[in-house]
Amino acid sequence: xxxxxxxxxxxxxxxxxxxxxxxxxxxxxxxxxxxxxxxxxxxxxxxxxxxxxxxxxxxxxxxxxxxxxxxxxxxxxxxxxxxxxxxxxxxxxxxxxxxxxxxxxxxxxxxxxxxxxxxxxxxxxxxxxxxxxxxxxxxxxxxxxxxxxxxxxxxxxxxxxxxxxxxxxxxxxxxxxxxxxxxxxxxxxx
Amino acid sequence: xxxxxxxxxxxxxxxxxxxxxxxxxxxxxxxxxxxxxxxxxxxxxxxxxxxxxxxxxxxxxxxxxxxxxxxxxxxxxxxxxxxxxxxxxxxxxxxxxxxxxxxxxxxxxxxxxxxxxxxxxxxxxxxxxxxxxxxxxxxxxxxxxxxxxxxxxxxxxxxxxxxxxxxxxxxxxxxxxxxxxxxxxxxxxx
Numbered sequence: 001x002x003x004x005x006x007x008x009x010x011x012x013x014x015x016x017x018x019x020x021x022x023x024x025x026x027x028x029x030x031x032x033x034x035x036x037x038x039x040x041x042x043x044x045x046x047x048x049x050x051x052x053x054x055x056x057x058x059x060x061x062x063x064x065x066x067x068x069x070x071x072x073x074x075x076x077x078x079x080x081x082x083x084x085x086x087x088x089x090x091x092x093x094x095x096x097x098x099x100x101x102x103x104x105x106x107x108x109x110x111x112x113x114x115x116x117x118x119x120x121x122x123x124x125x126x127x128x129x130x131x132x133x134x135x136x137x138x139x140x141x142x143x144x145x146x147x148x149x150x151x152x153x154x155x156x157x158x159x160x161x162x163x164x165x166x167x168x169x170x171x172x173x174x175x176x177x178x179x180x181x182x183x184x185x186x187x188x189x190x
Numbered sequence: 191x192x193x194x195x196x197x198x199x200x201x202x203x204x205x206x207x208x209x210x211x212x213x214x215x216x217x218x219x220x221x222x223x224x225x226x227x228x229x230x231x232x233x234x235x236x237x238x239x240x241x242x243x244x245x246x247x248x249x250x251x252x253x254x255x256x257x258x259x260x261x262x263x264x265x266x267x268x269x270x271x272x273x274x275x276x277x278x279x280x281x282x283x284x285x286x287x288x289x290x291x292x293x294x295x296x297x298x299x300x301x302x303x304x305x306x307x308x309x310x311x312x313x314x315x316x317x318x319x320x321x322x323x324x325x326x327x328x329x330x331x332x333x334x335x336x337x338x339x340x341x342x343x344x345x346x347x348x349x350x351x352x353x354x355x356x357x358x359x360x361x362x363x364x365x366x367x368x369x370x371x372x373x374x375x376x377x378x379x380x
Contacts, residue, residue: 121275
């Protein structure tokens with residue numbers, strides 16, 4: 001129980017593949033969702049990180065303390081909600097690579113979850129950030145799945161993403177206006 | 191750090207107001223959702239319990255261990271997903287009382303979240319179980335909110351729930367067929 005290095009964790013929703021830079025990408029999305037919510041544009045929330053609780057303590061006159069717990073693999077994507085009456089579901093990923101996003105960085109059951117979402121009439125996508133270029137793209141789940149299901153394809157190249165993804169504009173409010181990309185891709189006729 | 195009573199927690203998603211009986215209500219819903227998912231009827235998941243992580247350890251050759259964390263108040267409802275192309279969002283509550291469900295048992299921001307869901311064209315409700323009667327009812331969010339916003343009303347009486355809620359049938363598979371109640375209430379014409 002002692003002797004291990006300990007580390008303060010500032011934020012509640014630490015992504016599994018995301019370091020400090022990831023926190024800020026996640027913060028950008030969360031702040032954008034807050035902006036959308038406050039301005040009545042959409043109701044989209046990040047799901048809490050799934051954690052398996054092993055031990056809890058009940059200190060007198062104090063709130064329940066969890067003293068042993070572990071991160072577990074999420075069974076769905078991180079974000080979902082409703083926009084213009086439609087169910088919206090997406091995963092956010094960032095990558096330091098200049099050339100590609102390897103599929104190893106997304107869980108199979110997350111891809112399968114997006115499959116189900118599409119099948120049931122929802123909008124599904126991945127928000128993909130290339131940190132080197134500081135660029136974020138929205139990749140429609142159908143396009144992602146087509147690549148993912150191809151046994152010869154192990155990653156999405158930056159060039160492919162640039163060509164097939166929707167560029168997500170950044171700004172002041174919201175920080176990351178990904179619903180603009182959603183509008184262009186899924187609500188073009190409206 | 192020592193001296194407090196410790197307790198093994200079996201399940202990951204412990205509801206804040208739910209004891210052992212609550213676990214089984216939650217399990218019934220989770221198993222029903224699993225049934226709906228496997229049979230391609232709906233994609234509805236419970237959100238993980240939100241937890242604030244304070245300390246983690248990185249034991250050598252082992253997965254990250256969370257050594258200090260606390261439950262935090264959820265900002266949304268526990269369940270959401272997609273059914274027949276529609277966004278679905280609900281909270282599940284159970285009560286031991288024979289006479290009423292007090293509003294003190296639902297968070298204001300959960301009610302406000304349901305408000306937003308309706309406003310954006312989603313389906314919102316509460317699944318309410320009276321454990322004494324072993325009966326579960328679906329209460330449409332609009333009906334709930336009307337009562338909740340009335341300063342003279344502090345609870346939903348069992349009689350009112352029986353009259354205004356949709357009875358949720360129980361069975362073998364799924365254990366709790368709440369989508370049947372959803373069909374009757376929201377998809378009557380289909």
